[in-house]
Amino acid sequence: MVETVRWLRENSLSMAFLVLFLLSVGGQAVAGLHDYNDQQLAQGLTPISFLAYVTSSSYAVDVAENWQSEYLQFFLFIMLTVWLVQKGSPESKEPHAAGAETDERQQIGPYSDEDSPKWARVKGPRLWLFSNSLGLVMGTIFVLSWLAQSVAGQAAYNSERLIDLRDPVSWGSYVTSAEFWNRSLQNWQSEMLAVLSMVALSIYLRQRGSPESKPVGAAHTSTGVEG
Structure with missing residues (x-):
């Protein structure tokens, strides 16, 4: 217990x-x-x-549509924060640390310790794969969710067209249609705005005790520090 x-x-x-x-x-x-x-x-x-x-395809497309936009947000945030910085934000690395960083800072190879994951202590493809595993998994889930949305969306869209006595469309026609991109972009824009808000507002605003915020007394210019 x-x-x-x-x-x-x-x-x-x-x-x-x-x-x-x-x-x-x-x-x-x-x-x-x-x-x-x-x-x-x-x-x-x-x-x-x-x-x-x-x-049904109607339920599946609504679920997949939201999932793919969320995982796109996480994938982009993970990958862009490797190289891009925002001075004063706890969501960013310090400007001088932009990039993949040194082996010593990343605790890999000869700089690993006994608690380091096994694949962090090796060289070659396994180290590369483990070093990029988070981005790869997030990106893969996004692609799979996007494919699921496109297939379910096509089925739901064709069901509506048949009710209106119109001919169904192919998958290729659907994923290049205004219907598909309207559904996708209305979610993408909200995800990008949410990340932008988090990155920018956390420069000047605080939430005591949250690791997503800087310490209450930290300077606005402090970058990469968490409460």
Whole structure:
């Protein structure tokens, strides 16, 4: 019991966001079902069940659309912060540290210690792969989510076209259509604005105790320091 409580405390941030995610995705499914069935009734069609909705292209495209924009945000933030800096922001490295940094600073190869991950102590492809694993995984999830959105979006879009007695479109036609890019860009712009706000506002504003903020008494020009 003590070990369980300790584990939950040590992983409370991940667990809290997991619970919030499940509640959100479940709430989206319930609200989406009611909205979908309202549209079905308005068009003189038969409402569908909850199971039919959560396995439909309409639900899948809405979920995948949000996932791909979120992972695009994280991928870009991870990769751009290697080389780009913002003076005064805790979300940025110090200007002199821009770049991939030295082996010593990254604690790899001969500069690793006994607690370093095994692949940080080797050379060659394994070290490169581990050194770039976070960006690679985030980028891969973005691409897969984007593909899922495009496939589900095409199916949902064609379903609407068939109801209107219009011919369905191919995948290539859909991913180059205004419908697809309107859905994508309206999410991308909000993600980019959120990151910009976090980077810029954290220069001058504080949240005591948060690692995403500088210490309350830190100078506005302090860069790369966390509270």
